[in-house]
Amino acid sequence: MNELIHVENVTFQYPGAEHPVLKKMNLSVEKGEFLAVIGSNGSGKSTLCKLFNGLIPHFYTGDFEGSVTVNGLNILNSSVADLSCHVGYVFQDFENQLVQARVLEDASFAPLNFGMEDYLQRGRRALELVGLAHLADEFVWQLSGGQKHLLALAGCLAMNPDIIVIDEPTAQLDPYHAKEIYEVLKKLNKQYGKTIISIEHHTEFIAEYCDTVLLLNKGSVIWKRPMRQALSEVDLLTELNIYPPQAAQAASRLGADHVPITLNEAVAFFKEMIPRSTPSVTKPEPVQAQEEPVIRFDQVGFSYKSMNKKQAQVLKNINLSLFKGEQVAIVGNNGAGKSTLLRLITGVKKPESGTLTVRSQSVASCTPEKMADHVAYIYQNPEQMFIDDSVKKDVAFFPKARKIKDYENKIDEILEQFDLVDLQDKDSRLMSGGQQRRASLAIGAAMNPSVILLDEPTASLDMATRKHLTQFILKLKEQIDLVMIATHDMQLVSEWATRVIVLHHGQIIFDGGKEELFSNPALMDKAGLVPPQIVTLSLALNVDPVDYSVDSFINRFKEVPEEWPLQKASQIN
Amino acid sequence: MAAAKSFADKLSFEQIKIELLNTAYGNDRTLIAKLDPRTLFLWYTFFGIAPWFIYSKMILAGMLVFVIGTTIMTKVSRLIIFILIMGLLGESGYLLIASFFFGGNLGIIVPLLTLTMKLSVISLASITAFCSMSPERLGEGLLRIGVPGQVSFSISYGYRMLPTLFEEYNHIFMSYRLRGKSPEKHGLFYFRTVIYFIKLAVKSFYPLLLSMAKRARTTVEALETKGGQYAFRNPAVKKLKLAKLRIGKNDYFFLLISVLYLMSIFISSHYVQF
Incomplete structure (x- = not known):
């Protein structure tokens, strides 16, 4: 035993809080x-x-009980330094x-x-x-x-x-x-x-x-x-x-007792039991190319002057036509140009070269205020969207500025939809991360846009909030022509997107379906992308078509129940 | 109007940020920047204060020529010079116009010129001294002359946060624009549009303050863990921080040149009057 940290019976309550955050906690770390x-x-x-x-x-002087020893020092008698x-x-x-x-x-x-x-x-x-x-x-x-x-x-x-x-x-x-x-x-x-x-x-x-x-x-x-x-x-x-x-x-x-954790274990676990017969799968309907794309990038480039007075190229030669009904995911590493691409569509940044049109209107000649009639942009960090002192005022900012009739009713509806009714008078900045994210989406919904751009919507969310968010995104499809999401969340991409665009150093290196992308490891590697485990597993098991969610993977077993030797399989492990 | 528009395009948040940071850190390789902060403090105490008590136009003009020279040597950003000139012209211009309203005549120009010269000498001397010192050097210098450690830390921390502050402000400002409504018509001389932007610029400060306050909480905690408080009380830390400061040949040379130059203009002002 080489105990380094010892926590004994610790209870702590922040000053002014109603309940303790830590209750009779015991812990030892070696x-x-x-x-x-x-x-x-x-x-x-x-x-x-x-x-x-x-x-x-020492710094947060709340009610503290119990004892903590770190490397032999009692924290009560030692300073933070x-x-x-x-x-x-x-x-x-x-x-x-x-x-x-x-x-x-x-x-x-x-x-x-x-x-x-x-x-x-x-x-x-x-x-x-x-x-x-x-x-x-x-x-x-x-x-x-x-x-x-x-x-x-x-x-x-x-x-x-x-x-x-x-x-x-x-x-x-x-x-x-x-x-x-x-x-x-x-x-x-x-x-x-x-x-x-x-x-x-x-x-x-x-x-x-x-x-x-x-x-x-x-x-x-x-x-x-x-x-x-x-x-x-x-x-x-x-x-x-x-x-x-x-x-x-x-x-x-599937009812197993000993579950696999890593990919290799999973391959060994499912290899024997996976049904080979292909269940009927509904491939997403390819979107018909219409005469008029909603958004069109034609040879668009963008750069900015960096600190050392050099021109830094963020995007180059972007050619892209996005059509009504598409669910577009934009992926790539940090710094690949994802956010810049989205911001160009909002009009806060103007393309340096080429033309960008939204609903056949050139963005270069429009102010961001004008673009906001069509396009809603949800920031990666919701806090940067909070410009008023309560959730309700923030959500109502857009319709109020535009003097939309009866907007109050609509706002109440949206607050309800996003589970914000109890929070509506709170300052948005003081809410938890998940609540902030919901509020930022509610702000977007209140703008009633035809194009919505989401920048990393699922970053740092727990499962409940993420589910809520996915529901919202699915619902969007009904009212909104085009949804674009810039994200690192490959699970979201694999479950939601109909079209994936991969950016790498400011250029599009892939534009197509996720099927094609996930089955191209070289490309994924180049762009620094890691497919969700279930996709890698399906690929390793050679199942066709590849499963993009746990649900569809499970369904594979349910459709052929008689060939389902689960008891045996769980004993293998 | 087109010229104004192209100027406004160039003067983006990003641009101002870069200029400011370059002013603070960018020119640390010039001769003056390499001087010891104490030398510059000493130099500045003369050039920053003496002009108030000097009325000889000859001496003021001589000093002005000298500080223009030093300013050029510091390679300060043009934006700063532009702001300075605008400020000086605005100040004197407004005084000139005000004096006409209260019965002044063209004779006012000469005393105004004297005032403008005094202000210019002081401003350019400030630019020479403070724009060429990086915030760290300034902090070290202040620490050396006995100003508490908290002050020099605040200066360097302030500059560290400056870009963040700018970015945050820009985001908030854009949030207003992405949800707000600009005036349908620009109005006479873009009057409505200008008012709209001024309103946004002011309003954006409120969310900025709140978000910075939130950030500061982590910073204060981090400082605590990095022994910030401890350092202010420990003389050994001060010694370590100041170990790099040294008054060298260049410092004496710079001061000597300044003194010789000043002496020469003081003496020649006895013989030449205008």
């Missing part, structure tokens, strides 16, 4: 563990982790944790503050560990999101802590960069013996990187288990709004 902390929103994950560096109870020499903390909104202008300055900021003479060497070494050494003299604001996250981590590593806490790394990063950070964490864990505690929603990352899983619910520890055992609890996890890996979901719904 040296060298790679622990995932999971639980639905509001279960106390972040609060628990802030105990470890003493932010609670002392504890931070043992615990590094990467916040969820990591950008705000970078306080200096240049990369090296920021990485060596903590050791400098502690008066360590080798602060610059420490900073450099930390940058090397995360692979940012070549950017040491850059300005922080010139880094990409993924690089900023690595820098936040380097800022912690400069103090050489034994424990690293990382709060939802995959919430703000695309899967490619999330993997990059997990690879760094893995190295720190395996080679340098650091203890890693990661708050994580994505069970696929947990399956690949973590050893143990801590499940929280409503401020209590449900259990702490080895990863495999933890992720097999499909029913419990689903009930608490956490996605188990898709293969586990499928196996569990």
Whole structure:
């Protein structure tokens, strides 16, 4: 036993809150563990982790009971600064944790503050560990999101802590960069013996990187288990709004006792039992090319002047015709130009070359206000859409500005539809992430657009909110001509899209159906895309047609029940 | 109108952001930028204050020529110069017009010119001193002359957040535009449109303040974990931070040139009058 963190009977209540966030919590973390902390929103994950560096109870002075020991230090008798020499903390909104202008300055900021003479060497070494050494003299604001996250981590590593806490790394990063950070964490864990505690929603990352899983619910520890055992609890996890890996979901719904977690296991598990006969599948109707596309890009290019006065090309030679009724997903890495493509359609940015028309009207000659009559754009970060002081006022902003008759009734309807009636007088900025997302969609719906553009709508949502959102998106089809979603969420793409456009360094490298895309691993790799597990599984099992959702995968079994040797299959594992 | 429009297009948020950041950090390779902050403080205390007490147009003109020279040496951005000139012209122009209303005549121009020269010397000296120092150097300099660590930290943090602030403001401003309604007609001299934009520009500050306040919460927590408070109390930290500061040959040379130049204009002003 080499216990590093010991939490005993801890109860904590934020000042002014009605209920405690942590209730009689007990926990022990050993040296060298790679622990995932999971639980639905509001279960106390972040609060628990802030105990470890003493932010609670020293910074947030609520009602604290119980005892916490970190690396032999009792947190009650140690300051946040002392504890931070043992615990590094990467916040969820990591950008705000970078306080200096240049990369090296920021990485060596903590050791400098502690008066360590080798602060610059420490900073450099930390940058090397995360692979940012070549950017040491850059300005922080010139880094990409993924690089900023690595820098936040380097800022912690400069103090050489034994424990690293990382709060939802995959919430703000695309899967490619999330993997990059997990690879760094893995190295720190395996080679340098650091203890890693990661708050994580994505069970696929947990399956690949973590050893143990801590499940929280409503401020209590449900259990702490080895990863495999933890992720097999499909029913419990689903009930608490956490996605188990898709293969586990499928196996569990087919009644298996021992569910597969990783792809290889899933292939071995389903290989024997998968029905080969092709059930009748309804392929999505290919949309008829009409005379008039809703949106047309003709040789569109866009660039901007970057800090070093060089012209940075964001989009080049975009040719695209989008028709009524299409469900278009735009995918690609961060920085591939997805958001810029959407923003060009709203008119806030004008194409630098070529022409862009929406309903045969040139966007270049229209103000964004004029474009808003047709196009609604939902920001990636809902907070940037909140310009009034209550949810209701924000939703009503558009119809009110346009003096639309009887808009109040319509607004009430929309608030109802998005489950915002009880929240309507609250300030949108003070709501939870999922609530904010709903409010931002309600704002879009109130604009009654013919084209709706959604920028990363499912980023950092739990299962319940994501379901709600998917319903909304499906409903949109009835009233809206064209829906475009820029996303990293391959599950959303595979379940929803009828047409997928892949952007890579500002150019379209693929435009077509998801079937074609997912069966082209070279292309997926080039664009940094990872297909959902169920798709990879179907491809590995050679089933035809490929299944894009757990539901359709399951249906494959239901249509040929007599050939369904499940009992046998579950014994194989 | 077309010229105004093309100017407005160029003057985007992005552009202003880049100019500001370049002003703060971009010209750290010039000769003046490499001077010790203390040298510049000393230099500035003369050029920033003395003009108020000097009435000789000859000396003022001499000083003006000198600071124009130093300003050119700092390679400051044209936007800053443009704003400065607009400010000076606006100030003197308004005083001139006001004086006519209250019975002044063309004789007012000479004293106004003196005032404008004084203001110009001081402004250009400020630009020379403060635009060539990067925020870090400024902070270090202040720390060295005994200003508390919190102040120098605030300066460098302020600049770190500047781009974020700009981006956030831009997003909010665009949110207004993406849901609002601009006036149907531009009105006389684009009057309605201008009013609309001014309204948006002001309104956008309220959401900005709230969102920045929210961000600041994480920053304060992070500072706590990075030993921010601890550093302000620890003299060893101050010593480490200031280890790089050194007054060298260039500093003495710069001060010497300035003093020699000043002496020469003070002496020559005795012989030449205009």
